[in-house]
Amino acid sequence: MYMPLFLVLTCSVAFSASAAQINTLSATECQAMTKVGVMAADAPVPCQRLKKVTFNYRDFAGKAHSNGQVVVMDAVAPYVGNIFDALYQQGFPIHKAVPIEVYGGDDTRSMTANNTSAFNYRPVAGTGSLSLHAYGAAIDLNPLQNPFVTFSGNGNVKFSPVQGTRYANRATYRYGKPDSRGMAEAVIDIFARNGFQYWGGFWDSPIDYQHFQLTKDMALTMSKMTPAQATSFFKRYVAWYDSCSKMYPTAYSHYKFNDYTEYLKNKLSVKSLHQAYSANPQRVMAAINQQPVRSAICVKR
Incomplete structure (x- = not known):
C-alpha cells in the first residue's frame, strides 16, 4: 500500500x-x-x-x-x-x-x-x-x-x-x-x-x-537500604513534597521547604538519618511506614 x-x-x-x-x-x-x-x-x-x-x-x-x-x-x-x-x-x-x-x-x-x-x-x-x-x-x-x-x-x-x-x-x-x-x-x-x-x-x-x-544523608540512607525499602522511602519522600507544596504554596514557590528526611529526623529525634538506619533499621522503616503528619514542619523557618 x-x-x-x-x-x-x-x-x-x-x-x-x-x-x-x-x-x-x-x-x-x-x-x-x-x-x-x-x-x-x-x-x-x-x-x-x-x-x-x-x-x-x-x-x-x-x-x-x-x-x-x-x-x-x-x-x-x-x-x-x-x-x-x-x-x-x-x-x-x-x-x-x-x-x-x-x-x-x-x-x-x-x-x-x-x-x-x-x-x-x-x-x-x-x-x-x-x-x-x-x-x-x-x-x-x-x-x-x-x-x-x-x-x-x-x-x-x-x-x-x-x-x-x-x-x-x-x-x-x-x-x-x-x-x-x-x-x-x-x-x-x-x-x-x-x-x-x-x-x-x-x-x-x-x-x-x-x-x-538529593541530600547526602538521603543518598547514604538509601544506599544502605534494600531496594524495596529505598523504593518505599523515596515514594514517601516525593509524596511529602507534593502534599506540603499544596498546603504551603507560597513558601514552596520560594523553595522554603523542609524535605521528608527533616520530618523523619524530627520524629525520630536524630541528627543523621543514615546513622539512625545503620543503628536500627527497623525503627527507621517503622517511621517511614507510618502515615506522616504534615504540619508547619513542611516549611523551613
Whole structure:
C-alpha cells in the first residue's frame, strides 16, 4: 500500500509523550563502566542497584530523539523517567544524553560535549568527598547552558565548560538578544516534584547550574537500604513534597521547604538519618511506614 512521504516522516518522529524505559544494567555494561572507572568494587551503590533510564528528548534544533540515557539509583529511576518525560512534553531542549563512560568517566569531557549525565563514581570536584553522582542521586543537565562556576580568592571566576561563559547572564529574555533556551531555571519545579529537590544554582560558591540532587544523608540512607525499602522511602519522600507544596504554596514557590528526611529526623529525634538506619533499621522503616503528619514542619523557618 502506498503511503505518502509526508506521513512517513511524521510517523518517524511521533514518539510517545510518556515513553521512558527503565532497565537493569547488563553484566557487559557493568564491566564497561568498571573498565573506565565509572564503577568500582567499593562504590557505595553497586551496579546491581543501578538502572538505565532511556527517554525521548528534543535537541536545540527541535529534532526528536528516542535514545537519551542516564544511569541512576534503582529507587529514583521511575521518577527520573517522569522528569525526562515532562521535559519532552514541555519542549525543553537537551543537547545530548549518553552515559558518562562514553567519555571515559571524565566529567570535563562530558561537560564540554554538553552531555546530560547522572551516575559516575567520582569525588566532588576539588575534594576527596564522594559526589552525589557516585550514588546515582544527582543529574547534570545541559552543562553548556548551565555551567559550573567557581570563584577564586582574588576574584577570578571560572566557568566549566569554558563555553558556558556565554550563559553567565541567566535571564531567559533580553532585549535585542536571542532567547536563552535549555537553562535549568525553567525546570526546577519538575525536578523538585520528582524528588530532586536541591539545585546547585541556589548555591553561593561554587554555583552549579547544571546540577540537581538529593541530600547526602538521603543518598547514604538509601544506599544502605534494600531496594524495596529505598523504593518505599523515596515514594514517601516525593509524596511529602507534593502534599506540603499544596498546603504551603507560597513558601514552596520560594523553595522554603523542609524535605521528608527533616520530618523523619524530627520524629525520630536524630541528627543523621543514615546513622539512625545503620543503628536500627527497623525503627527507621517503622517511621517511614507510618502515615506522616504534615504540619508547619513542611516549611523551613
